[in-house]
Amino acid sequence: MSQIQHQTVINQMKMKERVDSPWMDMWRRLRKQKLAMIGGFIILFFILLAFSAPLLTSYSYKAVELPSRFLPPFSEGHFLGTDDLGRDLFTRIIYGAQISLRVGFLAVIGSVIIGTFLGLLAGYYGKWVDMLISRIFDIMLAFPSILLAIAIVTILGRSLTNALIAIAIVNIPTYGRLVRSKVLTLKEEEFIIAAKAVGMKDSRIIYNHLLPNSMTPIIVQGTLGIATAIIETAALGFLGLGAEPPIPEWGTMLADSKDYIQLAPWTVIFPGVSIMLVVLGFNLFGDGLRDALDPKMKL
Amino acid sequence: MNEPILKVENLKKHFPIYGGVLKKTVGYVKALDGVSFEVKKGETLSLVGESGCGKSTTGRTLLRLIEPTEGSVFFEGEDLLALNDEQMRMKRRDLQIVFQDPYASLNPRHTIQKILEEPLIVHKLGNSEKRREKVFQLLETVGLHKEQAKRYPHQFSGGQRQRIGIARALTLNPKLIVADEPVSALDVSIQAQVLNLMEDLQEQFNLTYIFISHDLSVVRHISDRVGVMYLGNLVELSNKNEIYEQPLHPYTQALLSAVPEPDPDIKRERIILTGDVPSPANPPHGCKFHTRCKYKMDICEKKNPNFIDVGNGHFVACHLHQHDR
Numbered sequence: 001m002s003q004i005q006h007q008t009v010i011n012q013m014k015m016k017e018r019v020d021s022p023w024m025d026m027w028r029r030l031r032k033q034k035l036a037m038i039g040g041f042i043i044l045f046f047i048l049l050a051f052s053a054p055l056l057t058s059y060s061y062k063a064v065e066l067p068s069r070f071l072p073p074f075s076e077g078h079f080l081g082t083d084d085l086g087r088d089l090f091t092r093i094i095y096g097a098q099i100s101l102r103v104g105f106l107a108v109i110g111s112v113i114i115g116t117f118l119g120l121l122a123g124y125y126g127k128w129v130d131m132l133i134s135r136i137f138d139i140m141l142a143f144p145s146i147l148l149a150i151a152i153v154t155i156l157g158r159s160l161t162n163a164l165i166a167i168a169i170v171n172i173p174t175y176g177r178l179v180r181s182k183v184l185t186l187k188e189e190e191f192i193i194a195a196k197a198v199g200m201k202d203s204r205i206i207y208n209h210l211l212p213n214s215m216t217p218i219i220v221q222g223t224l225g226i227a228t229a230i231i232e233t234a235a236l237g238f239l240g241l242g243a244e245p246p247i248p249e250w251g252t253m254l255a256d257s258k259d260y261i262q263l264a265p266w267t268v269i270f271p272g273v274s275i276m277l278v279v280l281g282f283n284l285f286g287d288g289l290r291d292a293l294d295p296k297m298k299l
Numbered sequence: 300m301n302e303p304i305l306k307v308e309n310l311k312k313h314f315p316i317y318g319g320v321l322k323k324t325v326g327y328v329k330a331l332d333g334v335s336f337e338v339k340k341g342e343t344l345s346l347v348g349e350s351g352c353g354k355s356t357t358g359r360t361l362l363r364l365i366e367p368t369e370g371s372v373f374f375e376g377e378d379l380l381a382l383n384d385e386q387m388r389m390k391r392r393d394l395q396i397v398f399q400d401p402y403a404s405l406n407p408r409h410t411i412q413k414i415l416e417e418p419l420i421v422h423k424l425g426n427s428e429k430r431r432e433k434v435f436q437l438l439e440t441v442g443l444h445k446e447q448a449k450r451y452p453h454q455f456s457g458g459q460r461q462r463i464g465i466a467r468a469l470t471l472n473p474k475l476i477v478a479d480e481p482v483s484a485l486d487v488s489i490q491a492q493v494l495n496l497m498e499d500l501q502e503q504f505n506l507t508y509i510f511i512s513h514d515l516s517v518v519r520h521i522s523d524r525v526g527v528m529y530l531g532n533l534v535e536l537s538n539k540n541e542i543y544e545q546p547l548h549p550y551t552q553a554l555l556s557a558v559p560e561p562d563p564d565i566k567r568e569r570i571i572l573t574g575d576v577p578s579p580a581n582p583p584h585g586c587k588f589h590t591r592c593k594y595k596m597d598i599c600e601k602k603n604p605n606f607i608d609v610g611n612g613h614f615v616a617c618h619l620h621q622h623d624r
Contacts, residue, residue, distance in 0.1 A: 190400055190404035191406045194396070194464075194467065195406075196364060197395060197396045198391060198417065198418040199391035199392065199422060200421050201388070201421075204421065213407070
């Protein structure tokens, strides 16, 4: 008994000693979320695959080798089999992971930066600035996002970069609205009024006080947004509007091998499963983040 | 002691009410409807009144945290409302505010060090070494330890946070501090600590306070003069003893009769006001208090009484006392 009490006292003292920043606090709560950690491991797994791609395989993702086409999985030298042009599927999948993750991250970073900036302006300045920015968001959200992305790629021309740009643009309103609504509540908070009372410039209030306090929902939404961006990249690829062959983008791979689904189902299954796993990973991780960061936001 | 540091003249703040599909202005909430008073250097002027009477709006409007609709605010002879944004920003060094809610008034993502040194950074005062020293000194002034500077607000209690809020207001060595219900959110035992701290600081730094509160016992403890507000107007303003012992306005009398007495044997007359506070969007004609006043006369419904000095700087806005002039 006294041993336990002693232990609790020591623990309490340790608790007091530790000066925990909000970020440390977040990490501690996140670790307790099992599903989030599973999601995190899936993401980590694919990131490792993507980064070590040249070390894991000796094949090139574009070397055509017609004699060995449609080899089934577990064939000699071809762990996941080969596709219609005799290219090693495993090699293409891991190079594809590079592409999907890169496009996912970059597209989200792009839309988060622009969306956050616009959202901060709209929320903080209100009046006509808000009116203008919010209406633009409304108009963008009136189109189904994939249609808007298709339109943008059609205008810019088919390429992976243009698909990335299109996905980034399409997702701007999501983050913009999120930040705007957060700023609207924050700006009535007394610490923001206090910042004004001290004589801070608007830029400082926005950058030092509003931005850090609106980060939580952006991080959550951004993580979930990577999953969406990856799906959208694959969708554009599948429709022939994303990466050009022979780039091993998963959606493009699906489109290329859909005709052989009966002859060689693995050529469709592996890219499809890869998309599913990565998206699942980001969704689990994002949901866990949300639970860890903002219990009130839980639906 | 006798020169006014702040002079507020006919200050008005009307918040527009939007209605209809087109969001047209359909009316105004008259949160402040012509408030005038003076604050002398080194004194504590309290503003009291029930919720929604405009006391907090007065505090925030005279600091231009809310832009007033009309009126003027002279600080050391200079009209604050005539200043442009940049001039006002510099002026804010002299005018500070302490907030009611110690849980909402500190940025949860900044350490105490950062919260306290930021005003200095904004006004480009001192280098990082000097600022750190100043922060430690401030913490000690308000009774906290300098080791606590690297902690975050959530690691402090309400009373400690309110001290931090006061320390932040002191950072720039202001001349006037608006204390917007600084102890209303605190336990009674902590209230006394914070009030005493504020009194000590007033003496030490020669501060002038505008103390906004609805707690008449607290006001009695800290004020030199007291202004009573009702529906966006000052109805009575005088020095503390006169207000508490000889209240002239019927509203003040009712308000004071509600202060709890520690001695249960004292028999006193409790004046119960009937009816609700009228809506500030549609205040009554004439004297705004006539709907609830037991001394109501015909003139009260027609004419708004002037806010006049009935002797010894005792201002009151009531037709019962207009003839004294």
